[in-house]
Structures are given as structure tokens and as C-alpha cells.
Amino acid sequence: MKRNIWIDTDPGIDDAVAITAAFAADDRLNICGISAVAGNQTIDIVTHNALWLTELLGREDVSVVRGADRPLIREAYHAGDIHGAYGLGYVNPGGVSRQLSSEQGAAYIYQRIMELPQEEKVTMVTIGPLTNIGLLVRAFPDAAQKIDQIVCMGGSTVEGNITATAEYNIWADPEAADMVFQSGIPIVMCGLDVTMKCILRKDDIDTLEKGDDIQKLLSKMLTFYFDSPAYKGMEAVAMHDSVPVLYLLCPDIFSGEAHAMRVSCTEDMCRGMTVIYDGAYTYANRGLLKNVFVVRDVDGSAFRRELMKLLMNVRRP
Numbered sequence: 001m002k003r004n005i006w007i008d009t010d011p012g013i014d015d016a017v018a019i020t021a022a023f024a025a026d027d028r029l030n031i032c033g034i035s036a037v038a039g040n041q042t043i044d045i046v047t048h049n050a051l052w053l054t055e056l057l058g059r060e061d062v063s064v065v066r067g068a069d070r071p072l073i074r075e076a077y078h079a080g081d082i083h084g085a086y087g088l089g090y091v092n093p094g095g096v097s098r099q100l101s102s103e104q105g106a107a108y109i110y111q112r113i114m115e116l117p118q119e120e121k122v123t124m125v126t127i128g129p130l131t132n133i134g135l136l137v138r139a140f141p142d143a144a145q146k147i148d149q150i151v152c153m154g155g156s157t158v159e160g161n162i163t164a165t166a167e168y169n170i171w172a173d174p175e176a177a178d179m180v181f182q183s184g185i186p187i188v189m190c191g192l193d194v195t196m197k198c199i200l201r202k203d204d205i206d207t208l209e210k211g212d213d214i215q216k217l218l219s220k221m222l223t224f225y226f227d228s229p230a231y232k233g234m235e236a237v238a239m240h241d242s243v244p245v246l247y248l249l250c251p252d253i254f255s256g257e258a259h260a261m262r263v264s265c266t267e268d269m270c271r272g273m274t275v276i277y278d279g280a281y282t283y284a285n286r287g288l289l290k291n292v293f294v295v296r297d298v299d300g301s302a303f304r305r306e307l308m309k310l311l312m313n314v315r316r317p
């Protein structure tokens with residue numbers, strides 16, 4: 001039985017790698033749909049990239065929906081310096097011929113997951129800011145009954161990457177993230193604790209370059225990373241967004257533990273910080289659930305091997 005997944009994304013170079021890996025595993029994953037959310041780039045750019053990626057991979061059958069164009073409360077902050085003007089590094093995706101399924105992000109996600117057969121559920125794979133999913137769980141509380149878990153690239157209990165304390169996806173929309181973490185839905189938090197250990201190296205990019213058109217495009221995207229301020233001079237790049245996908249495909253290479261988590265929604269240096277709340281006095285009094293499995297560690301060589309296997313073997317149907 002394939003696992004139903006829904007991908008919420010802001011493509012984004014590492015999003016593109018993760019989406020390719022997910023489609024490469026279509027013997028195990030049934031991608032019910034893809035929703036775009038403003039993050040790495042504007043909603044127009046990330047929505048276009050999501051459409052373009054499904055065409056590149058020959059999967060125009062998978063719905064793509066345009067989601068939130070900005071966080072619930074905060075101003076949008078795009079990372080053009082890291083992901084490029086078109087959001088895919090050195091790749092200019094050009095035109096797409098397929099249409100959007102809807103421009104009503106959260107409402108469309110709700111409609112589609114509620115249409116699933118009664119006995120089926122969906123795993124939400126979130127690899128961008130959580131604006132769409134925060135709207136979904138708040139506007140449509142009964143959606144939770146159809147979601148078995150949310151495997152989220154986001155957060156950190158170690159250092160941050162957008163600030164000293166916060167990881168970008170959570171920092172970008174902390175209110176939405178806190179709604180999701182408090183929704184009671186089981187969460188798997190793939191934060192910087194583990195994603196910084198999930199890397200591809202320059203020789204992997206060279207290997208991709210020797211592949212077919214899909215691999216060559218991924219190589220062009222990833223080369224931009226190595227030239228970007230985030231990774232200039234480094235020998236490896238973190239494949240943050242592929243971690244939720246690999247967690248679903250090979251959970252045994254990961255380890256972690258369950259906690260109650262809150263998200264700091266302040267305006268100060270703690271904005272977007274994901275806080276382990278188990279020991280807090282209010283934890284006991286608020287009946288907070290330890291519903292967040294915080295992934296802490298990974299067999300990094302197994303991750304790299306499995307991700308490269310997926311990327312090198314992806315084929316159009």
C-alpha cells in the first residue's frame with residue numbers, strides 16, 4: 001500500500017531536489033497534490049516552479065495549487081540570494097503549458113484530503129513556511145482527522161540559519177507554525193539538528209551532471225548553492241527539504257525523541273525559535289501533548305547514498 005502524501009513547498013533549490021526524490025519513489029509514495037507557499041521566492045515564482053517541476057518529471061497528473069502569498073501576520077522575506085532570481089539557481093524554468101488546479105490553497109488542500117476514501121489518510125510533507133498548513137488546521141479543524149502526521153522540514157533545537165536562534169521556515173511564519181505544532185496532529189520535526197547532517201557533496205553534483213536532462217538541471221540548481229553566500233567555499237550543501245522524504249522512505253537511518261514544542265512568536269531575536277516545552281510549568285497545566293517527534297540524528301552516509309540513488313534513477317512515466 002503506497003503512502004498518500006501532500007507536499008507543501010516553496011521551490012526553491014532544495015525543494016526541487018526533494019520533490020524529484022519523492023516522485024522517484026512513486027512505488028512507495030502516492031503524491032496526492034502539491035501546494036505552493038511564498039517563502040524562498042514570491043508566490044508567483046514558487047507556484048510556477050511547482051508546475052514546471054511536475055512537467056519536467058512527466059507528472060502533470062498531480063494537482064498543483066497556489067497557496068498563501070505571504071505569512072499570516074509577518075512581512076514576506078524571500079531568499080533570492082540563496083535560491084536565485086527564478087528560485088531554481090542557475091536554471092531559468094521558462095514557460096509551462098499545464099494549468100493550476102486552484103488558486104485557493106488551504107481550501108483546495110482541505111477539499112482534496114476530505115475526498116480520500118474513508119479508510120485512507122494523508123501524510124503532509126511540509127518543506128516551506130507553514131502558512132498554508134496553519135490556515136488549513138485553523139479554518140478546517142476536521143481536516144486533522146484525515147492527516148496521519150505532518151513531517152515538517154523546520155525548526156531547530158541547536159543553532160539557527162536565518163537568525164542565531166531560528167530556522168527559516170519557522171521564522172518566516174511563526175504564528176502559522178505554532179498553530180500547526182499546537183494542532184494535536186502528530187508532527188515529525190526535521191529541523192537543523194538533523195538536516196545540517198544531510199548533505200550532498202561537490203562530487204555528487206558532478207555525478208548528477210553526467211546524468212540525463214533531469215539530473216543535469218538539478219546539477220545546475222545545486223551549483224548555484226555552492227556559489228551562494230550560504231555555501232561559498234564549502235564542500236557540501238545541506239539538503240534540508242529531502243529529509244522529510246527520506247524520513248518516510250527509510251526511517252531507520254534517523255533517530256530522535258518526542259517533545260511538546262512551542263514556537264516563539266516574538267519580534268525579538270527569539271522570533272521563530274522552536275522551544276522544547278516539556279519541562280515548563282505551563283506544560284503540565286496546559287495539557288500540552290508531546291506530539292512532536294524531534295529528529296536529532298541520522299546516518300549521514302546512508303542519507304547521501306539513498307538520496308543520490310533516487311535522483312539518479314528518477315524516470316518519467
Ligand code: RIB
Binds near residue numbers: 127153168
Ligand atoms: O531552512 C531551510 C529551509 O528554508 C528549506 O525549506 C529551504 O528551502 C528554505 O525554504
Ligand code: CA
Binds near residue numbers: 012014
Ligand atoms: Ca523549502
